[in-house]
Amino acid sequence: xxxxxxxxxxxxxxxxxxxxxxxxxxxxxxxxxxxxxxxxxxxxxxxxxxxxxxxxxxxxxxxxxxxxxxxxxxxxxxxxxxxxxxxxxxxxxxxxxxxxxxxxxxxxxxxxxxxxxxxxxxxxxxxxxxxxxxxxx
Numbered sequence: 001x002x003x004x005x006x007x008x009x010x011x012x013x014x015x016x017x018x019x020x021x022x023x024x025x026x027x028x029x030x031x032x033x034x035x036x037x038x039x040x041x042x043x044x045x046x047x048x049x050x051x052x053x054x055x056x057x058x059x060x061x062x063x064x065x066x067x068x069x070x071x072x073x074x075x076x077x078x079x080x081x082x083x084x085x086x087x088x089x090x091x092x093x094x095x096x097x098x099x100x101x102x103x104x105x106x107x108x109x110x111x112x113x114x115x116x117x118x119x120x121x122x123x124x125x126x127x128x129x130x131x132x133x134x135x136x137x
Contacts (some may be wrong), residue, residue: 007059009055010052014111014114016044016048017048017049017111018111018112020044020045020048024044024103025104025107064123076114079109083102083109084106086098086102087099
């Protein structure tokens with residue numbers, strides 16, 4: 001697999017989401033809440049998550065264990081859309097705690113866990129980092 005525009009869009013959106021997520025969550029914690037900052041960062045984060053999920057649908061790898069080119073990491077695509085839907089449904093009902101727990105869970109599962117899976121040596125980014133850049137493998 002090589003770097004294509006689709007993979008570049010996906011990686012850019014995913015890395016931006018990984019970086020923005022903690023700031024969006026932080027803006028509502030502590031004694032001083034920053035609702036405007038939280039909302040702005042939240043919209044940016046959700047946009048990045050949607051872009052990463054939509055672009056992931058079109059990235060297929062036939063070399064790893066797959067079903068029609070979709071590898072197990074693709075399970076995070078419907079998970080992302082489901083939890084985004086649930087988080088905004090909670091928000092519309094005024095259930096802030098439900099919104100918070102869904103967004104935190106989405107960040108952990110779709111950004112941290114899926115991000116960790118992308119660093120496996122046989123995946124594109126993992127191979128790029130561990131083999132090409134660091135020369136460890």
